């Protein structure tokens with residue numbers, strides 16, 4: 001969040017916005033559903049091959065724009081999007097520049113767009129992977145009807161972002177929730193959407209395990225992660241919070257610290273607390289009666305998990321369909337552009353012929369009627385071609 005006075009006097013403090021860090025977390029720290037893991041592996045392959053083509057094969061020197069790779073990590077909070085952005089940077093041996101959109105936003109006209117340009121420049125300078133966390137606000141932001149200053153400002157910011165994306169030759173990752181609704185121009189610049197789903201019981205069991213220290217965390221001998229995973233739904237983020245809470249509960253009990261253990265009851269009550277707090281959040285988010293009823297009916301359990309994963313795979317199919325439709329549309333647009341060029345050439349020819357016919361009808365007198373009829377016909381053809389052009393342009 002910008003401090004407005006400092007902002008005004010000195011401009012935004014760019015160092016706050018744009019320091020890249022060496023990532024510490026790797027793919028070993030994250031447990032993902034197999035489909036998500038595969039998509040991430042594919043993304044890494046794309047990035048590495050991209051590097052070969054554009055750096056070793058020199059194509060980056062021959063072409064100046066459209067060289068970057070942009071990905072979108074889509075999923076509910078706490079499903080590991082941030083950890084995976086770190087893991088990607090780590091796997092590439094690069095720094096990670098994490099940007100939160102609301103931190104770029106300035107109330108001063110034009111400053112937000114400058115901040116956007118600044119973070120791209122800084123990522124390029126540090127050869128960092130650029131990560132726009134909580135990017136929902138940017139994704140679908142352009143207004144088609146600009147009436148207010150803030151709408152013009154928002155459009156300007158997205159336009160700058162698109163331009164920077166076009167010119168950036170590194171890796172950019174956006175994190176959004178599932179409902180984010182992308183601006184079509186933005187969508188075109190994003191190569192791949194990677195879906196982060198809620199973990200199922202098997203993944204949850206492994207997440208419980210990675211959230212404790214394998215040797216140092218003292219566990220009671222009744223601890224059963226399988227049972228915890230089966231009993232409590234929730235994301236990796238929820239499990240992480242529950243583990244930390246359980247440790248606090250355990251250490252707060254009276255006695256010698258060296259004797260203390262985290263027992264199953266600690267994990268159970270901490271997880272209940274975490275999920276309870278989340279339900280309160282949901283109530284405020286979905287305050288109306290109908291969604292409350294839907295929430296109450298949606299009992300967590302295997303059926304819901306199945307339904308969710310069926311929905312997720314439908315979503316992937318829909319995404320594929322949309323991608324191929326976009327390609328189709330682009331082909332149509334290209335065909336249209338070709339048609340327009342040809343019509344234009346044709347009109348040139350017709351108009352020239354019309355002029356010649358009119359000229360000769362005037363000068364020779366003989367068979368003048370036929371020639372001026374021809375000239376009229378050609379003029380009509382030219383008008384028809386103009387109308388056709390107008391119609392095609394309207395499409």
Ligand SMILES: Nc1ncnc2c1ncn2[C@@H]1O[C@H](COP(=O)(O)OP(=O)(O)O)[C@@H](O)[C@H]1O
Nearest residue numbers: 029030031077078079080081082083236237240
């Ligand atoms: N799939 C996962 N496997 C292991 N830990 C996870 C996973 N997802 C989330 N976590 C834990 O929850 C914390 C928050 O996750 P984060 O990556 O910030 O989620 P998101 O960015 O999707 O909101 C992480 O620091 C990590 O400890």
Ligand SMILES: [Mg+2]
Nearest residue numbers: 078081082133
């Ligand atoms: Mg995050």
